[in-house]
Amino acid sequence: MTAASATFVITLGTGFSLLALVVSGFLGAYVFGLNPRGKANRAFLVLMLAFVAWDAAEAVERSFAPDTPAETILPFAQIVWLGITLIPAALLHLGLSYPEASPWLRRPWALPLIYAPFIAWAYLILATGLVIRGVSTSLLGPSAQVGPAYAELAVLYSIWFYGGQLVFVRAWLHARHTELGRMQGTVLTGLLIASFLGAATEIFWPLIARTDTRLGLGSLYTLLWSIFIAVAIVRYRYLVIEAVTERHAARAPRHRLERGLNYLVQENGRLAAMGAFRDIVSATPGLCVTGLQPARVAARFGLERTPILWITTTSNGDRTVRPSGLDFELVHTVLKFLRENPGTAVLLDDLDYLATLAGFEAVARVVKRVANAASAVKGTVILAAGEGTFSPDQFAVLRGCVDRVLEVQESPPRAASSGRDHALLTVSAQDAPLALPLVGARRGLLLTTEHPSKARLRYGEGFDFVWITEHPESGTACVRPKALDTEARRAISNYSTGHPGADVILVGLEQLTLYVDARAWLPFVKDAIDIAGLHGCRFTLTVAPEAISSRELAMLARRFDVPVPGFKGSLLGGRTTAAPENRTPSRGPVS
Numbered sequence: 001m002t003a004a005s006a007t008f009v010i011t012l013g014t015g016f017s018l019l020a021l022v023v024s025g026f027l028g029a030y031v032f033g034l035n036p037r038g039k040a041n042r043a044f045l046v047l048m049l050a051f052v053a054w055d056a057a058e059a060v061e062r063s064f065a066p067d068t069p070a071e072t073i074l075p076f077a078q079i080v081w082l083g084i085t086l087i088p089a090a091l092l093h094l095g096l097s098y099p100e101a102s103p104w105l106r107r108p109w110a111l112p113l114i115y116a117p118f119i120a121w122a123y124l125i126l127a128t129g130l131v132i133r134g135v136s137t138s139l140l141g142p143s144a145q146v147g148p149a150y151a152e153l154a155v156l157y158s159i160w161f162y163g164g165q166l167v168f169v170r171a172w173l174h175a176r177h178t179e180l181g182r183m184q185g186t187v188l189t190g191l192l193i194a195s196f197l198g199a200a201t202e203i204f205w206p207l208i209a210r211t212d213t214r215l216g217l218g219s220l221y222t223l224l225w226s227i228f229i230a231v232a233i234v235r236y237r238y239l240v241i242e243a244v245t246e247r248h249a250a251r252a253p254r255h256r257l258e259r260g261l262n263y264l265v266q267e268n269g270r271l272a273a274m275g276a277f278r279d280i281v282s283a284t285p286g287l288c289v290t291g292l293q294p295a296r297v298a299a300r301f302g303l304e305r306t307p308i309l310w311i312t313t314t315s316n317g318d319r320t321v322r323p324s325g326l327d328f329e330l331v332h333t334v335l336k337f338l339r340e341n342p343g344t345a346v347l348l349d350d351l352d353y354l355a356t357l358a359g360f361e362a363v364a365r366v367v368k369r370v371a372n373a374a375s376a377v378k379g380t381v382i383l384a385a386g387e388g389t390f391s392p393d394q395f396a397v398l399r400g401c402v403d404r405v406l407e408v409q410e411s412p413p414r415a416a417s418s419g420r421d422h423a424l425l426t427v428s429a430q431d432a433p434l435a436l437p438l439v440g441a442r443r444g445l446l447l448t449t450e451h452p453s454k455a456r457l458r459y460g461e462g463f464d465f466v467w468i469t470e471h472p473e474s475g476t477a478c479v480r481p482k483a484l485d486t487e488a489r490r491a492i493s494n495y496s497t498g499h500p501g502a503d504v505i506l507v508g509l510e511q512l513t514l515y516v517d518a519r520a521w522l523p524f525v526k527d528a529i530d531i532a533g534l535h536g537c538r539f540t541l542t543v544a545p546e547a548i549s550s551r552e553l554a555m556l557a558r559r560f561d562v563p564v565p566g567f568k569g570s571l572l573g574g575r576t577t578a579a580p581e582n583r584t585p586s587r588g589p590v591s
Contacts, residue, residue: 013140013216017059020223024051027226039105040098047090051222054083058219062141070135077144078125081132084202084218085121088161089114091191095167117160124153138216145212154203161203165191183232183328190228194221243285243341244305246278253279255406259345262371262381264398267408270349273384274301277347280380281306284344287337289330290384291350291526291559293533294319309333311350313523314493314530323523326358331366335373342377346370351398352389352555356522360394368401388554420501420538422529424560426553428544429508433458436505441540444503445495447488449511452476463505466491468512481515484524492528496535504532505540509556510547518552526559 028048032041057079064073093114096102104110124131129147136145168191172184200208201215209215253275257263265273270292278301280286286306290297294308309330310320321329334346348370355363367383374381383402390398399405423439425432429450436442436459443462448455452465459465465477468488472478479487492504506528512521525541532539541560545553 011062011141013062014059017055017219020219021055023226024048043094043097047094050083050086050090054080055219073135073142081125086118088164089118091164136213138213140216143213143216146206151207186232190225194225245285246282246305249282259380260378262402264383264402264405266385266387268387272408273382277382278302280345285341286345288347291353312530314527323357326354334370338373338377338379345380347382349384364397371401386554386558422560423540425542426545427542432507432542441503441505446505448507481512489527493531496531496537501536503538507542509543
């Protein structure tokens with residue numbers, strides 16, 4: 001039978017190879033398409049191409065009829081082995097490129113050196129009979145027959161193969177206690193399982209079983225590792241951010257910052273930092289990292305085109321990062337943006353919020369890392385810190401991470417409001433029924449620690465009540481104070497979804513401090529604002545300022561840092577205690 005008259009049959013081995021081919025091809029195209037310029041994405045594409053070559057050639061090889069001549073099958077067996085020998089080089093390339101590219105890769109001879117062994121293996125496979133010398137039969141169909149020097153070459157291949165895996169292990173050891181480490185661990189687990197099984201049944205099987213071919217289960221191992229990679233990809237969102245400038249020049253900012261330096265801006269609000277950043281991105285691209293909803297940032301500060309990385313847990317958009325992903329999603333996204341776009345600007349906002357959740361030391365390390373990365377590419381970093389949100393010693397640490405510090409003392413001017421701004425009322429729970437009408441909150445969803453029967457008498461029948469209590473009653477909508485992140489958040493989400501544009505109110509935050517600390521109630525308030533904003537709702541919060549520390553009040557007020565019309569105080573008397581841009585009636589001094 002000649003090559004032209006070769007017949008094909010579909011076998012179990014062919015099916016396994018085709019399945020692995022589809023998975024590997026999809027993963028390669030998907031990851032590369034996310035960021036074709038990324039070094040890690042390109043390295044991953046090479047690795048998947050090695051899998052695709054292996055699986056495609058093996059599927060064809062196994063589909064030949066039993067009486068097909070060996071010379072017809074041999075070219076496909078050689079392609080299988082070319083794919084196998086490309087894998088160690090691609091693994092080493094990927095390990096040196098992810099999560100951050102090694103400086104060693106910048107050298108012009110780095111990639112040729114990484115792939116040089118593959119060229120040598122290709123020569124041995126195609127031009128000699130030392131690795132494979134013919135065709136044999138494995139468990140799942142036709143396969144390559146090993147050559148006379150296979151034993152020695154198998155040892156050399158193993159050293160090369162597992163050397164590339166050591167790079168993965170090293171990267172995981174450095175990040176094993178972070179979110180990145182968990183993601184990296186998923187990929188590494190699949191790699192180690194597949195490679196050690198593959199070593200037994202593929203690399204060393206001819207030596208162990210004293211046979212002339214592999215067992216033929218290699219496609220199962222590529223499929224197994226591809227599944228682990230797919231799981232990791234689903235859990236890790238690659239963020240591709242386009243560097244653009246604003247179409248229109250900014251109004252002359254009150255405080256103009258020099259490009260190429262790193263700044264810490266401390267102010268009672270956000271206007272100085274955002275205004276300086278808006279001025280810079282009129283001429284050079286930038287990236288804004290903030291906890292404010294992007295639509296509000298765009299409308300208030302004129303960032304219409306500048307990419308905004310939103311710190312939130314309420315959305316899974318392409319440009320969102322979770323607060324828990326500080327050392328993973330956020331820092332690597334910012335560093336990637338700076339590396340790929342030299343000379344650009346980055347604004348880091350809401351550092352106090354991140355410090356509350358992740359710890360100040362973790363935030364300070366990220367700030368230092370970003371500042372150093374910006375300095376290396378002549379970029380500009382602006383750290384926006386609310387006045388009073390950091391202790392003096394913490395502020396001193398942040399000062400040491402930047403080139404210059406700008407402390408803005410004056411009150412920013414008030415901007416026009418739509419009347420639907422989230423409101424913080426610094427009043428006691430007893431005065432809340434009088435204060436809520438001042439901001440137009442007369443109906444909606446009201447969460448309170450007060451019994452619903454009493455709350456209904458005080459606030460009226462216009463509200464749907466959710467009782468925050470440790471002792472729920474049947475037939476009453478209740479949430480437990482220690483389940484704010486689940487039960488209370490779900491109640492707000494369900495109501496906002498069904499009542500877009502409504503008011504959502506939490507009365508008496510100081511009562512929650514009896515059960516949880518700021519690390520629980522601050523992210524809940526942030527989530528409530530984000531959820532309400534996504535549905536066009538307004539979130540209003542009341543708190544007795546004497547019940548929490550001045551620093552906690554400053555961090556709380558910063559979550560409500562939005563423009564409002566002129567509002568000079570409360571009908572209850574007293575001075576405004578939060579940022580001048582906030583709607584915060586008060587009746588007493590802040591502790």
